[in-house]
Amino acid sequence: WDNAAIANETCTLRFSECNTPYFGIWLDLEMILFKKQSEFQDVRIIETKQFGRQLILDMKTQSAEKDEYLYHESLTHPAMLIHPCPKRVFIGGAGELATARETLKYKSVERVVLCDLDKVVVDACIEFLPQMSRAAKADKRLEIIIADAKQTLEQSTETWDVVIMDIADPIEAGPGIACYFQSFYQQIYDKLSDNGVFVTQSGPGGFVGHQECATTIYNTVKSVFPHTYLYTQEVPSYGQDWAFTIGIKLPKDKDIPAMKDWTFVDKEISKRFNGDSTLIKNTFRHYDGQSHSGMFSLPKHIRNSLENETRVMTKDTPVFMF
Amino acid sequence: WDNAAIANETCTLRFSECNTPYFGIWLDLEMILFKKQSEFQDVRIIETKQFGRQLILDMKTQSAEKDEYLYHESLTHPAMLIHPCPKRVFIGGAGELATARETLKYKSVERVVLCDLDKVVVDACIEFLPQMSRAAKADKRLEIIIADAKQTLEQSTETWDVVIMDIADPIEAGPGIACYFQSFYQQIYDKLSDNGVFVTQSGPGGFVGHQECATTIYNTVKSVFPHTYLYTQEVPSYGQDWAFTIGIKLPKDKDIPAMKDWTFVDKEISKRFNGDSTLIKNTFRHYDGQSHSGMFSLPKHIRNSLENETRVMTKDTPVFMF
Amino acid sequence: WDNAAIANETCTLRFSECNTPYFGIWLDLEMILFKKQSEFQDVRIIETKQFGRQLILDMKTQSAEKDEYLYHESLTHPAMLIHPCPKRVFIGGAGELATARETLKYKSVERVVLCDLDKVVVDACIEFLPQMSRAAKADKRLEIIIADAKQTLEQSTETWDVVIMDIADPIEAGPGIACYFQSFYQQIYDKLSDNGVFVTQSGPGGFVGHQECATTIYNTVKSVFPHTYLYTQEVPSYGQDWAFTIGIKLPKDKDIPAMKDWTFVDKEISKRFNGDSTLIKNTFRHYDGQSHSGMFSLPKHIRNSLENETRVMTKDTPVFMF
Amino acid sequence: WDNAAIANETCTLRFSECNTPYFGIWLDLEMILFKKQSEFQDVRIIETKQFGRQLILDMKTQSAEKDEYLYHESLTHPAMLIHPCPKRVFIGGAGELATARETLKYKSVERVVLCDLDKVVVDACIEFLPQMSRAAKADKRLEIIIADAKQTLEQSTETWDVVIMDIADPIEAGPGIACYFQSFYQQIYDKLSDNGVFVTQSGPGGFVGHQECATTIYNTVKSVFPHTYLYTQEVPSYGQDWAFTIGIKLPKDKDIPAMKDWTFVDKEISKRFNGDSTLIKNTFRHYDGQSHSGMFSLPKHIRNSLENETRVMTKDTPVFMF
Structure with missing residues (x-):
């Protein structure tokens, strides 16, 4: 021994x-x-x-710390780049402030409202997770509201270009379950400007867990938005791939170029950042055209599950993930 | 309580x-x-x-049992479909016989030689893992040889259309380390027919582990083959995404259509299986064009690592994974 | 690495x-x-x-396998040696047959009835745990009954010199909970011959767990028997010391010599085994006077708990251990 | 779910x-x-x-926190009570100060020197483990020296009534290994006053671990001291019973009453604390005559191991525990 x-x-x-x-x-x-x-x-x-x-x-x-950028870039950038010029962003949850950090990288953005329920989380992240929170905290375009994201959005009279829901998974005991209901997605749709984009984290997206809630969230968003996409990304600290759902408020017959050809993504990034390749490299550690292609190219088992999914999540038919 | x-x-x-x-x-x-x-x-x-x-x-x-098809289809089908008409397949390792099972799905295949070192493994898989072993075991086109894959390949005078290495990861104590050396890849290259395709499992391919050995294996294959691609696939029972490296014996200036446009994959599958969609559905649980796109669309961190990789694996410069 | x-x-x-x-x-x-x-x-x-x-x-x-003798000797021998000449032994539970094995070491014993609920357990122990089961299985003095120990004892018209309960701990869902009730202890008392001794395994007996059920079992036995003792023994595979409770059917004013002076135990062993020291050594791997002293010398925290225990276990007031 | x-x-x-x-x-x-x-x-x-x-x-x-008193009382009180009137106590290790706390409970004690190698440990215990450290820290009879216990003892010219070694187990890499050598025990013997008592924690003392080092430590102390005893105590947070070895500097033919009759312990405690039963109850949460009996009544397997132990620990024949 x-x-x-x-x-x-x-x-x-x-x-x-x-x-x-x-x-x-x-x-x-x-x-x-x-x-x-x-x-x-x-x-x-x-x-x-x-x-x-x-x-x-x-x-x-x-x-x-080591892989949050995979999650936060994947959550944020597809929506920010699909919208032609996002100025006003509403974020639900996201107490680490890292989702806000990503949105604030865009010069076009004028106002970000982040609404998290739990002051203890936000304060702890500001103190112990500066990598995630510091940049956003220092940015005057960000307003942090400690309140229920759903109520806040509903009561606000503003319209938004991008709405990002980055809240805890839909579990029975969780406070956030109502943020996954069809009726809430309808309200988000109504609060979005034309061209507005909605994205929500959607729980596990790997082989094992993608049917826990991701397919239902997709199906529910799809029942409201004309264009809806599920995509997934490896985030190793989560123990499994993660899923995201994006809904786009554009007429059904309009094309979404980023979904047709992933080189569009690289061109769009270049345009938004004035072709400054150093800035782009520092801004996007993960996201670019090929990463985008990997995220939106779903394996057959997920496509099959999406096809077979019939559940729509309402107050009367909640779906709880494990 | x-x-x-x-x-x-x-x-x-x-x-x-x-x-x-x-x-x-x-x-x-x-x-x-x-x-x-x-x-x-x-x-x-x-x-x-x-x-x-x-x-x-x-x-x-x-x-x-539950996710082996993700691994075995990912290992086998890109190589089998890139080759225009594989007849003769050499497999190193792969004692479960499931890699053989996949290759034997192609009508064009006339002979498969599987060479595994360890009779105990092969016998145990035949007894306890019939889902993986049964179909191949019953197929007369398959010859199983209990011997060192490297020696067997070297001593054989046959040429092969597809060579698949499905052996244990390169670890210090492992018997298979020589199967990852440049000199062995050169021998494989020499034994391949024109249009021949080589593929090897390449260890962990996720965010955390892709630099353990995958990037080096890629770089080593690339030092021998005119066309080389790394790709990855989620295999949840491995705890992390997995990597594969493919090398193609085609002149450098020849195009590889499956790498340009993933709809080629669906067309090629259709062609090989006579457009029989039921047969195709039963044959490929995982692999198709979009799954292929997800596998070959590498995230930025892997592309960066491939770019920065300088190691080539030889007898004098082995790289051991964890 | x-x-x-x-x-x-x-x-x-x-x-x-x-x-x-x-x-x-x-x-x-x-x-x-x-x-x-x-x-x-x-x-x-x-x-x-x-x-x-x-x-x-x-x-x-x-x-x-490695430490069962600590448990089975501790359960069995104090009772067998306190009784002056045990001939008839009833055992509840004890499907490993190792408790029976210990009782059958005494020449005085003429009949042992072992009553276990679960044939699957008894058969598995006979097949896979021969060290525990073989000797008893081969002994014609042993009768194995697959049935409820409580019912069997109640319905039997025999009287017993020693009754040993070696059943699962009292947990809510368990079938054996009734074997820990005061009313059952009264029935045992009634079925015992004069000088009869009852012993029951009593769950965890260490610092952490002795109040889970051991003190209540002690208190319940004490409410029926004139002489009652709790004792404990280290059994490392259980993760904690284990407790046993012994009840003696002797008038209250009679002395129990083994409880006064532990050298009595060595003398009594010698007497029962005709002073054959090799036989004694082979018979008792654990039990002798000094081991007995260690088992019955309770640490202060257990004595305090016994003093403060007021619960008596009846059908209406069950105590479930964790 | x-x-x-x-x-x-x-x-x-x-x-x-x-x-x-x-x-x-x-x-x-x-x-x-x-x-x-x-x-x-x-x-x-x-x-x-x-x-x-x-x-x-x-x-x-x-x-x-919850069970340290079992360990510290067991380590300290047998030695303190075997010595007729301890005034000067040397403690090696014991950075928690809880061993000192126990010795300082005796009015007769005039001076306690505690010598621990690691200031980081002592400071952390003072800050985070006040239950263990506070009482001793506040007692002016205690001198804390941050130094090697062996060297400090050797270089001191004082004689001691009680020496307590409460250092880490003898492991290969550990600094304390020399504190388990026969030569050091001889030096302790020489530094003890007449009637002096030495005690050392002796590593695991349960069924599984008592032969790792306890039996060797016992044998080594026994090679120096006229009277030597091993004893054990359950300390559940250690995962196994713990062993202690006591050596007494009294002529071989002198009796040690505490080893003959455990009621002596209760009488002696009463004498030392003037029969003040409340004070005694508050002072000794664990130790008394019956607990003492349990600690010194060794199970047969330990007695067999002690009998068979031939190793004596010297610089040239160290015994490392797991």
Whole structure:
């Protein structure tokens, strides 16, 4: 027995998270930096050897230092680039401020309203996750509102070019379930300007989990928006690929060029950033035409599931993910 | 305390596998069906609640019942379809016989030689993994040789249309390390017919692990073959996306249509299977044009790593994955 | 990274068992030999590196090859030696047959009836745990009855010198809960001959778990029997010390010599086995005077808990352990 | 799937510790309060649901809030009560200050010197483990020296009534290995006053681990001291029973009354604390005559191991525990 080596490997501090009741990931834990039961959820910030600092809500990873950019760029940029010139952005959830950070990279953007329910989360992210929160926090175009995103959007009289929902997955006990209902998507549709784009994180998008809620969210958005797309991205700290749904408020007969030809994405990025390739490289660590192609080229099993999906999520027919 | 529920969740039989020393997956275990230390490795067949029966060599998952088709179709079909009419196929490793199963789906195929080092593995797969092994085992076009794949290929005087290497990852102690050397790739190149296609599984291909060996394998194949492509596929029982490298023995200035336009793949499948859509649906559970597009559309971080990769794997400069 | 060593330690097959919802043990798993859902419970026989083969019912360890003798000797011998000359023994539960094995070591014993609910358990132990089952199985003095121990005892017209209850812990869903009620203890008392001794396994007996059910079982036995003692023994495969309760059907004013002076135990053993020290050594791997002293010398925290215990277990006031 | 319950049980933060490479305990983790790599070791203070705050050195639990009193009373009081009137006490290691706390409970004690190598440990315990450290820290009879215990003792010209070694287990890489050598025990013997008592923690003392180092430590102390006793105590946060060895500097033919009759212990406690039963109850949460009897009544397997032990630990024949 080589004691040191064995102790090293056998005595562990670990965070284990589940994808299903039978399957999940484990991560060696370096530190727990923050822990508080807020009014809404158990909030922790931990540090793992693999992914650095991670925001954990009710024991589920929300964002990790090392790969959050994969998630936040994937959530934000397709919508921002499909809209021809986004000026006004509404974000629900997203207490890390990293979704706001991505939207604020666009010069055209004049106003971002971020509405998160839980002040404890926002404050903890500002203190412990500066990589995610600092840039947005310092940007005067951002207004942070601590309130229910659904109510805030409904009561606001503003119209929006892009609406991004970056809230917790639809679980039974969660406060955010109403943000996945058809009726709410209709309200978002109504609040969007012409050409407006809506995107929502849609839960697990991998082989194992894409039918938990992603296909239903897609089907529900599709029941409201003329153009709807599901796409997925590997985010390793989530233990599985992740899904996103985009809805576009354009007449049905209008083409969406980014969906026809992925080189459009590179051209559009270039146009928005004045062809400044250094700026583009620094702005987009993940997103470009080929990454876009990978995200929107769905494997056959997901396409089959989308075809077979009949559920539409309403108050009376909620779908809860695991 | 609801005792039954807690015991149910807290008392567990689990298989944990690592992607890195700090990060891996866990799977609830139903049964261990087989366990034997062979001359070459620790061989087990386990059953997990999530993925069914799994072949485990030296504690690493090789194939799992529920998602093996993602791996085996991804390994096999791009090469089989890029070759205009594969008749003779050489397979190294692949003791589950599922890679052979995929190649034997093509009517054009006249002879498949599968060469695996470990009779214990092949016999266990025939007994415990009939889904993977049965169809190939019953096919008279298949010859199984229990021997070192490298030596067998070198000593054979046959030429091959497609060569598939489906052996264990390059690890220090593994017997297969020489199957990843440039000199072996040169021999494969020499044994291929004109138009010949080579494909090798290339280890982890996700965000976390793609630099362990995949980029080096790609670079090494590229030093031998005129056309070389890396591609990746989600295989959830592996805990991370997986990588494959394809090398094509065609003059450099020849186009590879499947790499230009993924609708070519659907057309080619249709052609090979006489437009029989039911047969096609039953033959390809995963692979088609759009799945192909997702596999070959690499995310930016992998493209960056490929660009920066300078290692070529030779006897004197081996690269061992974790 | 030394890959072999890391894989060795980081890729694991493990059985984890809980003492409480927050605390338990883990054991590296070699094999699962048997798995069946019987009419009553989930039955498995596993093999761990530390403790060899283990019988697992509803995911809780019942007996392990390497340390079962600690449990079975502790359960059996104090009762057998306190009774001056046990001839007739009734055993409830104890499907491993190891409790029977211990009682059959006494020449005075003429008849042992073992009554276990679950034929699947008994058969699996006979097949896979010969160390525990073989000797008893071959002994003609043993009668095995597959039936409810409580009903069988109640309906029998025999009287018994020693009654041993070796059934699963009192959990809500368990079939054996009635075997822990005061009314059943009264029936046992009535079925015992004069000088009769009753002993029951009593669940966890360590610092953490002794108040789960052991103190209540003690208090309930004490409400029926004139002399009652709780004792504990380390059984490492259980993850915690284990408790036993003994009740003696002797007038209150009679002395129990084994409780006064532990050298009595050694003398009594010698007497029963005709001073044959080799036989004694082979018969008792664990039990002797000093081991007895350790088992009956309770630490202060258990004595305090016994003093403060007021619960008596009846049909209307069951106590369920975790 | 009841999501909340499953997430609750399946997503976990856990500390796992090994008893052997194949067997250990797991504890649900609430928080990591402190983490620092000191000059000598990895120092952490964690909080677990089961045992509260725990000092962890090189990933091994040293003391836990909920059960440290079992360890510290067992280490300290037998020695303190065997000595007729301890005035001067030397403690090696014991950075939690809880061993000092126990010795300072005796009015007779005039001076306690505690010598720990690692200031980081002592400071962390003072800050985060006040239950263990506060009382001793405030007591003017205690002198804390940050230095090597062995050197400090050797260089001191004082004589001691009681010497207590409370240092890390003898592992290969550990700084404390020399504190387990026969030559050091001889020096302790020489520095003890007449009637002097030496006690050392001796590593695992349970069924599984007592031969790792406890039997050798016992044998080594016995090669120096006229009277030597091994004893064990359940300390659940250690995952196994723990061992202690006591050596008494009294002529061989002198009786040690506490070893003959455990009621002596109760009488002696009463004498030392003037029969003040409230004071005694508050002073000794664990230790009294019957607890003493349980600790010194060794089970047969340990007695057999002691009998068969021939190793004596010297610089040339070190014994490393797992």
